[in-house]
Amino acid sequence: xxxxxxSNFNMTNLLTLVIAxxxxxxxxxxxxMFLEKQERDKRVDLITRERExxxxxxxxxxxxxxxxxxxxxxPKGLLPxxxxxxxxxxxxxxxxxxxKLRMAGYRLERHLVTFLGVRLITPxxxxxxxxxxxxxVMGDDANPLLSVIIGFLIxxxxxxxxxSNTITKRQQSIREAWSDALDLLLICVESGQSLxxxxxxxxxxxxxxxxxxAEELQLAxxxxxxxxxxxxxxxxxxxxxxxxxxxSVVTAMIQSERYGTPLAQALRALAKENREERMQEIEKKAAxxxxxxxxxxxxxxxxxxxxxxxxxxxxxxxxx
Numbered sequence: 638x639x640x641x642x643x644s645n646f647n648m649t650n651l652l653t654l655v656i657a658x659x660x661x662x663x664x665x666x667x668x669x670m671f672l673e674k675q676e677r678d679k680r681v682d683l684i685t686r687e688r689e690x691x692x693x694x695x696x697x698x699x700x701x702x703x704x705x706x707x708x709x710x711x712p713k714g715l716l717p718x719x720x721x722x723x724x725x726x727x728x729x730x731x732x733x734x735x736x737k738l739r740m741a742g743y744r745l746e747r748h749l750v751t752f753l754g755v756r757l758i759t760p761x762x763x764x765x766x767x768x769x770x771x772x773x774v775m776g777d778d779a780n781p782l783l784s785v786i787i788g789f790l791i792x793x794x795x796x797x798x799x800x801s802n803t804i805t806k807r808q809q810s811i812r813e814a815w816s817d818a819l820d821l822l823l824i825c826v827e828s829g830q831s832l833x834x835x836x837x838x839x840x841x842x843x844x845x846x847x848x849x850x851a852e853e854l855q856l857a858x859x860x861x862x863x864x865x866x867x868x869x870x871x872x873x874x875x876x877x878x879x880x881x882x883x884x885s886v887v888t889a890m891i892q893s894e895r896y897g898t899p900l901a902q903a904l905r906a907l908a909k910e911n912r913e914e915r916m917q918e919i920e921k922k923a924a925x926x927x928x929x930x931x932x933x934x935x936x937x938x939x940x941x942x943x944x945x946x947x948x949x950x951x952x953x954x955x956x957x
Contacts (some may be wrong), residue, residue, distance in 0.1 A: 763792030
């Protein structure tokens with residue numbers, strides 16, 4: 638080893654580098670925790686504002702406006718005017734879009750207006766881009782009309798695919814944390830807490846594991862407090878999540894509210910059933926793993942094994 642290399646890489650320098658690396662890693666962890674706390678605080682503030690909005694709406698009795706799909710505070714700007722002028726609420730089925738946006742976690746009226754505007758603008762933008770870009774790639778063989786049609790179709794379905802993907806990710810997060818949330822809810826109910834207190838407590842405890850589930854439980858707590866019909870508040874929870882497991886628990890809660898049956902017994906049975914279903918799903922994924930590993934084994938592992946076994950023999954034989 639050269640003298641300059643040995644002098645620079647002695648034990649002291651290596652220890653200094655290790656300590657510096659650990660300090661940098663700790664700084665990254667602290668920064669990440671700080672950013673996650675800020676993001677969590679923003680989401681909590683958003684939920685708090687939504688709870689205040691619900692209180693204001695139901696105290697002022699705006700059921701008629703809500704049935705028409707309008708909120709008291711209308712979005713302002715050019716985009717809402719375009720949506721109203723072109724009657725995009727009927728063209729793109731605003732009620733269905735609103736339902737899916739709520740399942741994706743976008744509950745405000747401005748979210749609906751933005752989505753409807755994007756569904757109008759995106760096909761036009763992609764059509765223009767395809768009209769400009771395809772001749773540059775294909776030259777004289779490009780068909781301008783076909784390029785415009787393809788770009789228009791891509792732009793038309795892209796917002797729908799994005800929304801569907803967002804809903805799927807959100808439902809996956811809720812599904813993964815639902816078993817733990819159900820166990821926590823059972824513990825809270827058995828300890829003597831009311832349904833609102835139990836949901837609020839579970840939302841606080843489960844927020845680190847699944848933020849979407851915590852938001853939905855907080856909204857359900859707010860609706861239980863300010864809605865006249867508690868059944869509607871619980872049904873809204875099932876409707877926003879769109880998961881059968883959540884719907885079964887909501888049904889048990891509604892029956893307990895209506896007939897006075899013990900909620901703890903129903904939650905215990907549902908928690909046990911949910912754990913069994915989760916275990917069956919894990920076993921199903923484990924059973925499907927060997928067929929999925931066949932192709933990677935053939936493509937990556939077997940050639941390496943053949944090389945390790947055959948190369949020494951070729952070397953001894955003098956072929957290499």
